[in-house]
Amino acid sequence: MKRIGIITSGGDCSGMNAAVRSATRTAIGHGVEVLGFRKGYLGLLKGDYLEMTSREVAGILHRGGTFLQSARSEEFRTEKGREKAVQRLKDLEVDGLIIIGGDGSLKGALALHRLGVPVIGIPASIDNDIPFTDMALGVDTALNNIIYAVDCIKDTASSHDRAFVIEVMGRNSGYLASMSAIACGAEYAIVPEIECDLSDLCNQLRLRWEEGRSNAIIILAEGAGHAQNIADTIKDAIGFETRVTVLGHYQRGGAPSVFDRLLGSRFGNSAVEFLLAGQRGKMVGLICNAIVPTLLETVAVSEKRPQEELLGMASVLGI
Numbered sequence: 420m421k422r423i424g425i426i427t428s429g430g431d432c433s434g435m436n437a438a439v440r441s442a443t444r445t446a447i448g449h450g451v452e453v454l455g456f457r458k459g460y461l462g463l464l465k466g467d468y469l470e471m472t473s474r475e476v477a478g479i480l481h482r483g484g485t486f487l488q489s490a491r492s493e494e495f496r497t498e499k500g501r502e503k504a505v506q507r508l509k510d511l512e513v514d515g516l517i518i519i520g521g522d523g524s525l526k527g528a529l530a531l532h533r534l535g536v537p538v539i540g541i542p543a544s545i546d547n548d549i550p551f552t553d554m555a556l557g558v559d560t561a562l563n564n565i566i567y568a569v570d571c572i573k574d575t576a577s578s579h580d581r582a583f584v585i586e587v588m589g590r591n592s593g594y595l596a597s598m599s600a601i602a603c604g605a606e607y608a609i610v611p612e613i614e615c616d617l618s619d620l621c622n623q624l625r626l627r628w629e630e631g632r633s634n635a636i637i638i639l640a641e642g643a644g645h646a647q648n649i650a651d652t653i654k655d656a657i658g659f660e661t662r663v664t665v666l667g668h669y670q671r672g673g674a675p676s677v678f679d680r681l682l683g684s685r686f687g688n689s690a691v692e693f694l695l696a697g698q699r700g701k702m703v704g705l706i707c708n709a710i711v712p713t714l715l716e717t718v719a720v721s722e723k724r725p726q727e728e729l730l731g732m733a734s735v736l737g738i
Protein backbone atom coordinates (compact mmCIF):
# COMPACT_ATOMS: atom_id res chain seq x y z
CA MET A 420 0.00 0.00 0.00
CA LYS A 421 1.37 3.39 -1.01
CA ARG A 422 -1.32 5.82 0.05
CA ILE A 423 -4.23 5.66 2.48
CA GLY A 424 -7.04 8.04 3.36
CA ILE A 425 -8.55 8.95 6.74
CA ILE A 426 -11.94 10.46 7.47
CA THR A 427 -13.85 11.40 10.61
CA SER A 428 -17.58 11.10 10.05
CA GLY A 429 -20.93 11.61 11.81
CA GLY A 430 -21.16 13.24 15.25
CA ASP A 431 -17.74 14.38 16.45
CA CYS A 432 -16.24 13.32 19.77
CA SER A 433 -13.12 13.81 21.83
CA GLY A 434 -10.36 11.36 20.97
CA MET A 435 -10.90 11.52 17.19
CA ASN A 436 -7.80 13.70 16.85
CA ALA A 437 -5.74 11.19 18.81
CA ALA A 438 -6.84 8.46 16.40
CA VAL A 439 -6.09 10.58 13.31
CA ARG A 440 -2.66 11.52 14.66
CA SER A 441 -1.80 7.96 15.55
CA ALA A 442 -3.02 6.48 12.25
CA THR A 443 -1.13 9.16 10.30
CA ARG A 444 2.13 8.67 12.13
CA THR A 445 1.87 4.87 12.00
CA ALA A 446 1.33 4.98 8.24
CA ILE A 447 4.16 7.46 7.69
CA GLY A 448 6.39 5.20 9.81
CA HIS A 449 5.68 2.46 7.25
CA GLY A 450 6.47 4.79 4.36
CA VAL A 451 2.78 5.12 3.41
CA GLU A 452 1.36 8.51 2.37
CA VAL A 453 -1.79 9.77 4.06
CA LEU A 454 -4.61 11.97 2.79
CA GLY A 455 -6.99 13.39 5.40
CA PHE A 456 -10.40 14.08 3.83
CA ARG A 457 -12.24 17.08 5.28
CA LYS A 458 -15.81 16.77 6.58
CA GLY A 459 -16.14 13.01 6.33
CA TYR A 460 -17.76 11.43 3.29
CA LEU A 461 -18.52 14.92 1.96
CA GLY A 462 -14.79 15.64 1.53
CA LEU A 463 -14.27 12.22 0.02
CA LEU A 464 -16.92 12.91 -2.64
CA LYS A 465 -15.51 16.35 -3.40
CA GLY A 466 -11.89 15.27 -3.27
CA ASP A 467 -11.31 17.83 -0.53
CA TYR A 468 -8.28 16.63 1.38
CA LEU A 469 -5.13 17.58 3.28
CA GLU A 470 -1.81 15.90 2.64
CA MET A 471 -1.04 14.66 6.11
CA THR A 472 2.46 14.96 7.42
CA SER A 473 3.71 14.21 10.89
CA ARG A 474 3.78 17.96 11.43
CA GLU A 475 0.23 18.38 10.21
CA VAL A 476 -1.01 16.26 13.11
CA ALA A 477 1.19 17.91 15.74
CA GLY A 478 -0.62 19.81 18.50
CA ILE A 479 -4.01 18.12 18.05
CA LEU A 480 -3.83 15.28 20.58
CA HIS A 481 -5.22 17.36 23.44
CA ARG A 482 -7.95 19.05 21.41
CA GLY A 483 -11.61 18.00 21.40
CA GLY A 484 -13.68 17.67 18.22
CA THR A 485 -11.98 16.70 14.98
CA PHE A 486 -9.55 18.93 13.15
CA LEU A 487 -10.52 17.15 9.90
CA GLN A 488 -14.09 18.22 10.68
CA SER A 489 -17.14 16.06 10.22
CA ALA A 490 -20.44 16.18 8.36
CA ARG A 491 -23.38 14.07 7.30
CA SER A 492 -23.61 13.54 3.52
CA GLU A 493 -26.94 12.77 1.86
CA GLU A 494 -25.19 12.10 -1.46
CA PHE A 495 -23.04 9.36 0.07
CA ARG A 496 -26.19 7.51 1.17
CA THR A 497 -27.10 6.92 -2.49
CA GLU A 498 -25.65 4.18 -4.68
CA LYS A 499 -24.43 6.79 -7.16
CA GLY A 500 -22.74 8.74 -4.37
CA ARG A 501 -20.90 5.66 -3.14
CA GLU A 502 -19.72 4.79 -6.63
CA LYS A 503 -18.49 8.36 -7.00
CA ALA A 504 -16.54 7.97 -3.74
CA VAL A 505 -14.92 4.77 -5.02
CA GLN A 506 -13.96 6.52 -8.26
CA ARG A 507 -12.53 9.45 -6.30
CA LEU A 508 -10.33 7.08 -4.31
CA LYS A 509 -9.15 5.44 -7.54
CA ASP A 510 -8.37 8.81 -9.12
CA LEU A 511 -6.35 9.84 -6.07
CA GLU A 512 -4.63 6.44 -5.99
CA VAL A 513 -5.77 5.84 -2.43
CA ASP A 514 -5.33 2.13 -1.67
CA GLY A 515 -7.10 1.96 1.69
CA LEU A 516 -9.32 3.99 3.99
CA ILE A 517 -9.63 4.44 7.76
CA ILE A 518 -13.12 5.58 8.77
CA ILE A 519 -13.62 6.98 12.25
CA GLY A 520 -17.25 7.40 13.36
CA GLY A 521 -20.45 5.99 14.82
CA ASP A 522 -22.83 3.30 13.58
CA GLY A 523 -24.01 5.22 10.48
CA SER A 524 -20.42 5.95 9.45
CA LEU A 525 -19.43 2.32 9.98
CA LYS A 526 -22.33 1.23 7.78
CA GLY A 527 -20.90 3.58 5.13
CA ALA A 528 -17.54 1.86 5.64
CA LEU A 529 -19.20 -1.50 5.05
CA ALA A 530 -20.79 -0.20 1.83
CA LEU A 531 -17.36 0.89 0.55
CA HIS A 532 -15.88 -2.47 1.54
CA ARG A 533 -18.59 -4.21 -0.50
CA LEU A 534 -17.58 -2.04 -3.45
CA GLY A 535 -14.02 -3.33 -3.12
CA VAL A 536 -12.38 -0.57 -1.07
CA PRO A 537 -10.02 -1.86 1.64
CA VAL A 538 -11.41 -0.23 4.79
CA ILE A 539 -10.92 -0.41 8.53
CA GLY A 540 -13.39 1.33 10.86
CA ILE A 541 -12.76 2.92 14.24
CA PRO A 542 -15.79 3.18 16.58
CA ALA A 543 -16.33 6.74 17.80
CA SER A 544 -19.59 7.85 19.41
CA ILE A 545 -20.37 9.15 22.85
CA ASP A 546 -23.50 6.94 22.84
CA ASN A 547 -21.39 3.78 23.32
CA ASP A 548 -23.93 1.86 21.28
CA ILE A 549 -21.53 0.14 18.88
CA PRO A 550 -21.17 -3.62 19.44
CA PHE A 551 -17.83 -5.44 19.62
CA THR A 552 -16.11 -2.72 21.57
CA ASP A 553 -16.39 -2.24 25.31
CA MET A 554 -15.88 1.47 24.82
CA ALA A 555 -16.14 3.69 21.76
CA LEU A 556 -14.01 6.79 21.41
CA GLY A 557 -15.37 9.86 23.18
CA VAL A 558 -17.51 8.08 25.75
CA ASP A 559 -15.14 8.54 28.67
CA THR A 560 -14.63 12.26 28.01
CA ALA A 561 -18.39 12.79 27.65
CA LEU A 562 -18.97 11.01 30.97
CA ASN A 563 -16.37 13.20 32.65
CA ASN A 564 -18.07 16.30 31.19
CA ILE A 565 -21.44 15.12 32.50
CA ILE A 566 -20.10 14.37 35.93
CA TYR A 567 -18.54 17.80 36.24
CA ALA A 568 -21.85 19.44 35.31
CA VAL A 569 -23.95 17.23 37.61
CA ASP A 570 -21.64 17.85 40.56
CA CYS A 571 -22.11 21.60 40.04
CA ILE A 572 -25.89 21.18 39.82
CA LYS A 573 -25.93 19.07 43.00
CA ASP A 574 -24.42 22.00 44.90
CA THR A 575 -27.21 24.35 43.91
CA ALA A 576 -29.89 21.62 44.27
CA SER A 577 -28.92 21.09 47.90
CA SER A 578 -28.77 24.84 48.61
CA HIS A 579 -32.36 25.27 47.43
CA ASP A 580 -34.01 21.94 48.28
CA ARG A 581 -34.76 21.21 44.63
CA ALA A 582 -35.02 18.26 42.32
CA PHE A 583 -33.30 18.46 38.95
CA VAL A 584 -34.06 16.53 35.80
CA ILE A 585 -30.79 16.56 33.86
CA GLU A 586 -31.02 15.50 30.22
CA VAL A 587 -27.97 13.84 28.71
CA MET A 588 -27.40 12.59 25.15
CA GLY A 589 -28.49 9.18 23.94
CA ARG A 590 -31.44 8.95 21.57
CA ASN A 591 -31.53 5.16 21.70
CA SER A 592 -28.85 4.47 24.27
CA GLY A 593 -29.01 4.85 28.03
CA TYR A 594 -25.31 4.30 28.55
CA LEU A 595 -24.37 7.88 29.40
CA ALA A 596 -27.45 8.30 31.62
CA SER A 597 -26.97 5.12 33.63
CA MET A 598 -23.19 5.35 34.03
CA SER A 599 -23.29 9.01 35.00
CA ALA A 600 -26.13 8.26 37.46
CA ILE A 601 -23.91 5.70 39.20
CA ALA A 602 -20.87 7.95 39.14
CA CYS A 603 -22.74 11.01 40.45
CA GLY A 604 -24.92 9.28 43.01
CA ALA A 605 -28.10 10.38 41.20
CA GLU A 606 -31.43 9.18 42.57
CA TYR A 607 -32.76 7.88 39.29
CA ALA A 608 -31.75 7.20 35.70
CA ILE A 609 -34.36 7.15 32.94
CA VAL A 610 -33.12 5.21 29.90
CA PRO A 611 -34.70 4.18 26.59
CA GLU A 612 -33.92 0.48 27.18
CA ILE A 613 -36.21 0.22 30.22
CA GLU A 614 -39.73 1.58 30.38
CA CYS A 615 -39.95 4.19 33.09
CA ASP A 616 -42.80 4.08 35.55
CA LEU A 617 -43.17 7.72 36.55
CA SER A 618 -45.44 6.87 39.49
CA ASP A 619 -42.72 4.56 40.85
CA LEU A 620 -40.19 7.37 40.42
CA CYS A 621 -42.48 9.79 42.29
CA ASN A 622 -43.10 7.25 45.08
CA GLN A 623 -39.39 6.79 45.60
CA LEU A 624 -38.80 10.53 45.67
CA ARG A 625 -41.71 11.01 48.10
CA LEU A 626 -40.23 8.42 50.47
CA ARG A 627 -36.91 10.23 50.35
CA TRP A 628 -38.65 13.55 50.89
CA GLU A 629 -40.44 12.17 53.96
CA GLU A 630 -37.11 10.89 55.29
CA GLY A 631 -35.87 14.47 55.11
CA ARG A 632 -33.77 14.26 51.95
CA SER A 633 -34.85 17.35 50.17
CA ASN A 634 -32.98 17.37 46.90
CA ALA A 635 -32.73 14.87 44.07
CA ILE A 636 -31.02 14.34 40.76
CA ILE A 637 -32.78 12.44 37.97
CA ILE A 638 -30.68 11.76 34.87
CA LEU A 639 -32.69 11.38 31.68
CA ALA A 640 -31.37 10.00 28.39
CA GLU A 641 -32.68 12.32 25.67
CA GLY A 642 -34.54 9.51 23.88
CA ALA A 643 -36.32 8.27 27.00
CA GLY A 644 -38.78 11.05 27.73
CA HIS A 645 -39.52 14.74 27.82
CA ALA A 646 -37.54 16.46 30.57
CA GLN A 647 -40.04 19.26 31.31
CA ASN A 648 -42.98 16.81 31.43
CA ILE A 649 -41.11 14.63 33.91
CA ALA A 650 -40.20 17.68 36.02
CA ASP A 651 -43.85 18.83 36.01
CA THR A 652 -45.04 15.35 37.01
CA ILE A 653 -42.62 15.31 39.97
CA LYS A 654 -43.70 18.79 41.04
CA ASP A 655 -47.39 17.95 40.81
CA ALA A 656 -47.00 14.61 42.64
CA ILE A 657 -44.79 15.73 45.51
CA GLY A 658 -44.71 19.49 45.46
CA PHE A 659 -40.95 19.24 45.07
CA GLU A 660 -39.57 22.36 43.37
CA THR A 661 -38.06 20.98 40.19
CA ARG A 662 -35.78 22.39 37.50
CA VAL A 663 -34.59 21.07 34.16
CA THR A 664 -31.07 21.25 32.73
CA VAL A 665 -30.32 20.01 29.22
CA LEU A 666 -26.59 19.38 28.85
CA GLY A 667 -26.73 19.11 25.03
CA HIS A 668 -23.65 19.39 22.88
CA TYR A 669 -21.49 20.52 25.80
CA GLN A 670 -21.09 16.79 26.43
CA ARG A 671 -19.40 16.13 23.10
CA GLY A 672 -16.58 18.67 23.32
CA GLY A 673 -13.59 19.41 25.51
CA ALA A 674 -10.07 18.10 25.92
CA PRO A 675 -10.09 14.31 25.65
CA SER A 676 -9.55 12.35 28.85
CA VAL A 677 -6.41 10.24 29.30
CA PHE A 678 -8.53 7.18 28.49
CA ASP A 679 -9.71 8.64 25.16
CA ARG A 680 -6.22 9.83 24.21
CA LEU A 681 -4.87 6.34 24.82
CA LEU A 682 -7.80 4.59 23.16
CA GLY A 683 -7.63 6.87 20.11
CA SER A 684 -3.88 6.27 19.85
CA ARG A 685 -4.34 2.50 20.12
CA PHE A 686 -7.23 2.40 17.65
CA GLY A 687 -5.42 4.59 15.09
CA ASN A 688 -2.24 2.55 15.32
CA SER A 689 -3.91 -0.86 15.06
CA ALA A 690 -6.27 0.24 12.29
CA VAL A 691 -3.27 1.03 10.08
CA GLU A 692 -1.35 -2.07 11.14
CA PHE A 693 -4.37 -4.26 10.31
CA LEU A 694 -4.89 -2.51 6.96
CA LEU A 695 -1.23 -2.92 5.98
CA ALA A 696 -1.31 -6.56 7.11
CA GLY A 697 -4.10 -7.21 4.60
CA GLN A 698 -7.14 -7.17 6.87
CA ARG A 699 -10.24 -5.82 5.12
CA GLY A 700 -13.75 -4.72 6.03
CA LYS A 701 -13.19 -4.79 9.79
CA MET A 702 -13.69 -2.55 12.80
CA VAL A 703 -11.15 -2.33 15.58
CA GLY A 704 -12.67 -2.67 19.04
CA LEU A 705 -11.56 -2.71 22.64
CA ILE A 706 -12.45 -6.08 24.12
CA CYS A 707 -11.12 -6.95 27.58
CA ASN A 708 -8.40 -4.33 27.09
CA ALA A 709 -7.14 -5.86 23.84
CA ILE A 710 -7.63 -4.34 20.39
CA VAL A 711 -9.66 -6.88 18.47
CA PRO A 712 -10.80 -6.67 14.80
CA THR A 713 -14.39 -7.69 13.98
CA LEU A 714 -15.98 -7.92 10.53
CA LEU A 715 -18.05 -4.82 9.72
CA GLU A 716 -20.69 -7.25 8.40
CA THR A 717 -20.98 -8.71 11.89
CA VAL A 718 -20.97 -5.30 13.58
CA ALA A 719 -23.76 -4.10 11.26
CA VAL A 720 -26.16 -6.92 12.15
CA SER A 721 -25.43 -6.98 15.89
CA GLU A 722 -26.74 -4.89 18.73
CA LYS A 723 -24.88 -3.74 21.80
CA ARG A 724 -26.76 -5.20 24.71
CA PRO A 725 -27.41 -2.82 27.58
CA GLN A 726 -25.38 -3.79 30.62
CA GLU A 727 -28.26 -5.10 32.72
CA GLU A 728 -26.07 -5.50 35.76
CA LEU A 729 -25.02 -1.84 35.66
CA LEU A 730 -28.55 -0.62 34.93
CA GLY A 731 -29.74 -2.58 37.95
CA MET A 732 -26.93 -1.17 40.04
CA ALA A 733 -27.95 2.37 39.06
CA SER A 734 -31.42 1.83 40.47
CA VAL A 735 -30.22 0.18 43.70
CA LEU A 736 -27.53 2.73 44.51
CA GLY A 737 -29.76 5.72 43.80
CA ILE A 738 -32.39 4.97 46.42
Ligand code: F6P
Nearest residue numbers: 430521544545546588589590671
Ligand atom coordinates in the same frame (compact mmCIF):
# COMPACT_ATOMS: atom_id res chain seq x y z
O1 F6P B 1 -24.69 9.96 18.13
C1 F6P B 1 -24.09 10.85 19.00
C2 F6P B 1 -25.02 11.95 19.39
O2 F6P B 1 -24.26 12.81 20.18
C3 F6P B 1 -26.32 11.54 20.07
O3 F6P B 1 -26.20 11.21 21.43
C4 F6P B 1 -27.18 12.75 19.83
O4 F6P B 1 -28.53 12.43 19.91
C5 F6P B 1 -26.78 13.15 18.46
O5 F6P B 1 -25.46 12.71 18.27
C6 F6P B 1 -26.88 14.61 18.17
O6 F6P B 1 -26.58 14.81 16.81
P1 F6P B 1 -26.35 16.24 16.16
O7 F6P B 1 -24.99 16.72 16.56
O8 F6P B 1 -26.44 16.00 14.71
O9 F6P B 1 -27.40 17.15 16.70
